[in-house]
Amino acid sequence: MAVAAMDEGKARRRRNIALALALGALVVLFYIMTMVRVHP
Amino acid sequence: MALTTTYTDTRAATVGDYFALLKPRVMSLVIFTGLAGLVAAPGHIDLPTAFVALLCIAVAAGASGALNMAYESDIDALMSRTANRPIPAGRIARGEALGFGWTLSVAAVALMGLFVNFTAAALLAFTVFIYVGVYTLWLKRRTPQNIVIGGLSGALPPAIGWAAVTGSLSLAPLLLVAIIFLWTPPHFWALALWRSGDYARAGVPMMPVVRGKASTRRQILAYTAALIPLGLSPAAIGIAGPLYLACAGGIGAWFAAEAVSVFFERDEAKEPAAHRLFRVSLIYMFALFAALIAEHALHIAPFGAWA
Numbered sequence: 171m172a173v174a175a176m177d178e179g180k181a182r183r184r185r186n187i188a189l190a191l192a193l194g195a196l197v198v199l200f201y202i203m204t205m206v207r208v209h210p
Numbered sequence: 211m212a213l214t215t216t217y218t219d220t221r222a223a224t225v226g227d228y229f230a231l232l233k234p235r236v237m238s239l240v241i242f243t244g245l246a247g248l249v250a251a252p253g254h255i256d257l258p259t260a261f262v263a264l265l266c267i268a269v270a271a272g273a274s275g276a277l278n279m280a281y282e283s284d285i286d287a288l289m290s291r292t293a294n295r296p297i298p299a300g301r302i303a304r305g306e307a308l309g310f311g312w313t314l315s316v317a318a319v320a321l322m323g324l325f326v327n328f329t330a331a332a333l334l335a336f337t338v339f340i341y342v343g344v345y346t347l348w349l350k351r352r353t354p355q356n357i358v359i360g361g362l363s364g365a366l367p368p369a370i371g372w373a374a375v376t377g378s379l380s381l382a383p384l385l386l387v388a389i390i391f392l393w394t395p396p397h398f399w400a401l402a403l404w405r406s407g408d409y410a411r412a413g414v415p416m417m418p419v420v421r422g423k424a425s426t427r428r429q430i431l432a433y434t435a436a437l438i439p440l441g442l443s444p445a446a447i448g449i450a451g452p453l454y455l456a457c458a459g460g461i462g463a464w465f466a467a468e469a470v471s472v473f474f475e476r477d478e479a480k481e482p483a484a485h486r487l488f489r490v491s492l493i494y495m496f497a498l499f500a501a502l503i504a505e506h507a508l509h510i511a512p513f514g515a516w517a
Contacts, residue, residue: 181222188225199262203325206258 232272247371448514
């Protein structure tokens with residue numbers, strides 16, 4: 171039971187990290203594309 | 211009769227499960243054909259914008275895959291090929307997949323409109339609509355023509371890539387769309403020939419289930435007969451050159467030979483010819499678009515430039 175809860179916690183942490191990375195990448199993408207549009 | 215699904219896997223969803231929702235193999239083919247449209251189009255596109263266009267095509271295709279898996283999770287649970295997908299296996303809730311899919315779809319279309327152009331964004335939205343609204347929700351469970359009409363969504367990426375560069379459409383990208391559109395039925399019906407038992411069990415009206423295998427074999431041959439000459443036409447209108455023509459001619463002849471084998475196949479238990487046709491259809495599609503990309507990357511002049 172405890173092992174299952176630990177696995178669940180690990181999986182959730184990995185999902186959170188992946189989500190944070192995806193959002194971070196989106197911010198970087200918006201920044202780069204704004205620069206490209208402003209200074210073509 | 212109501213369908214009941216027994217979820218047995220209680221393992222928490224991993225990042226890999228969410229990635230599997232995006233149907234990465236379908237996504238790779240879509241990126242590939244989208245890239246071909248992008249490089250074959252006349253005009254210039256800067257690298258970041260080209261990257262965003264391909265990213266949006268990939269994400270929208272993946273999101274459509276996730277929505278398809280969410281809306282078809284009851285069917286997936288009944289077929290051996292799909293029973294272990296994240297939703298029927300119980301690792302991701304259907305509602306979660308729907309939220310994931312719709313969020314990514316809207317984001318991809320919005321990004322395409324903001325950073326590329328509105329023609330490409332409209333075509334991308336249309337692609338999602340055809341795959342999710344027309345194919346998944348309307349046709350899949352109703353008619354054996356499901357993959358013929360629904361195949362339009364998988365055929366559109368070259369036009370989206372082209373529109374990302376030019377902001378418009380013309381005969382050339384529509385020809386590339388038509389090639390994929392005619393390729394889809396022989397490709398999927400070859401699979402359906404040896405998976406017909408699975409589809410029958412799940413109640414999906416695929417062509418071999420509804421019209422029988424003999425009719426499916428005839429239709430595979432008919433679509434292939436139309437596809438092979440059309441596959442050569444990009445060279446005729448001057449968007450492809452000798453490398454493309456060699457691939458379309460050589461592998462096209464192989465494709466046609468396997469379609470004839472499928473037509474005469476009598477081993478209905480194993481369907482070896484259908485297995486071969488399925489494989490050669492994948493090779494044909496990759497080779498055609500790889501040749502198109504390579505010719506533009508290596509500056510091999512298309513036949514139109516020789517005149």
